[in-house]
Amino acid sequence: MSATPIKRSVDEATRGSSRPRLLFDPLLLIATIGLVVISVVAIDGSTTGGLASRQIGYAVVGAILMIAISRFDYSRLREFKLGVYGLMIALNILPLLLAAATRGARSWIALPFFRFQPSELGKVLLIVALAAFIVDRYRRLGERETTARLMLLALGPAALVMAQPDLGSASVYVVAALTMLFIAGTPGRHIASLIGLFAVSLVLVLAVAPAVGVNVLKPYQIDRLTGFLSPSNDQSTTTYQVNQSKIAIGSGEKTGRGLERSTQTNLSFLPEHHTDFIFSVVGERWGFAGAALVLSLYALLIWRTLRLITMSKNLFGSLIAAGILAMLMYQLLVNVGMTIGIMPITGVTLPLMSYGGSSYLTTFIALGLLQAIHIQARIAQGSKGRGLVLS
Structure with a gap:
């Protein structure tokens, strides 16, 4: 069987060199491995x-997926944009038909080895499909009709995810789409109009609709927003999670309390400490030093992704990198923000840290796409005689 085009390109680009050429982005790989190791250690010490x-199993499978995807010519995905988009829509419909309600949400489908959350995989599928649609209509980005159509492509699946209901994942869809439109060069007035429209929608959903007896949000979602906006007046148990998280992070001080003395985690005062509040576990166990290390690894991950936007061999790759960057940064901001009380609780996972197969595998698929963009950018530079050294 003949080698794949991307493998032949790699072989041709590296053939004849007196020293090995580095095609993988090592700094991106270091950030990935570092976050995985910290995640496993934190979960091992705080759960049974x-x-x-x-x-670890999710990480191994994810690493295999990442390597496999990195060897694939991501540009060919443009040819399958309709199939990718259709698959995303179908996956987001499945929970509404098949999933059993868990804590008021129908977002997970029970599989033999883990619970699959289609909205997680849908994030990457939307980014790939939307990048292709944007490239196809690139010459018409200045038209309002184009902006509206492209945004509707994201709002459709976001509405399906909200119906589950999963407000956190739905917001990731919207943020990724807005970022990709901005990077593509959509006029600023169009972006401002979309943001204004979303602001009006929030007012209608949070204030006007309840006033006339129409409740768009579920009761627990309303409690979370009420607890965030007016914590002193909150009569529910919603603020309990945030308060325990603040105690855990604050008690860690500079270097942490260690495994044995992390009472908030060990005595289960801190809820969901292996998923939504894994950053609180890091703060209590390793203190400011541990939290700073985690954030530094994310900063490294974000920096390398930012660079891929500029070094990609084509606009399609730049838009994919921009969408993944928005996904990672938004989830980081929301998750860490809610653990310290500056963002409402939405159930958004912390990439590569929170426990869960769907989130882990989706993030590794996204990282595989980033590595593919990096590899092919190096190959393109090498074919122009500039070599493949890391910059």
């Missing part, structure tokens, strides 16, 4: 039942 072993 073999969750850490499961997380």
Whole structure:
């Protein structure tokens, strides 16, 4: 069987060199490995039942997926944009038909080895499909009709995710789409109009609709927003999570309390400490030093992704990198923000840190696309005689 085009390109680009050429982005890889190791150690010390072993399993499968995707010519995905978009829509419809309600949400489908959350994979599928649609209509980006059509492509699946209901994941869809439109060169007035429209929609959903007896949000979602906006007047148990998280992070001080003395985690005062509030576990166990290390690794991840936007061999790759960047940065901001009380609780996971197969595998697929963009950018530079050294 003949080698794939991307493998032949790699072989041709590296053939004849007196020293090995580095095609993978090593700094992106270092950030990925560092976050995975910290995640496994944090989960192992704060949970029972073999969750850490499961997380290692997800990481191994994810790494295999990342390597496989990195060897694939991502540009060919443009040819399958309709299929990718259709698959995303179908996946987001499945929970509404098949999933059992868990804590008021129908977002997970039970599989033999783990619970699959289609909205997680849908994030990457939307980014790929939307990047292709934007490239196809690039010459008409200045038209309002184009901006409206492209945004509707994201709002459709976001509405399906909200119906589950999963407000956190739905907001990731919207943020990724807005970022990609901005990077593509959509006029600023169009972006401002979209943001204004979303602001008006929030007012209608949060204030006007309840006043006339129409509740768009679920009761627990309303409690979360009420607890965030007016914590002193909150009569529910919503603020309990945030308060325990603040105690855990604050008690870690400079270097943390260690494994044995992390009472908020060990005595389960801190809820969901292996998923939504994993950053609180890091703060209590390793203190400011541990939290700073985690944030530094994310900063490295974000920096390398930012660079891929500028070094990609084509606009399609730049838009994919921009969408992934928006996904990672938004989830980081929201998750860490809610643990310290500056963002409402939305159930958004912390990439590569929170326990969960769907989130982990989706993030590794996204990282595989980033590595593919990097590899092919190096190959393109090498074919022009500039070599493949890391910059």
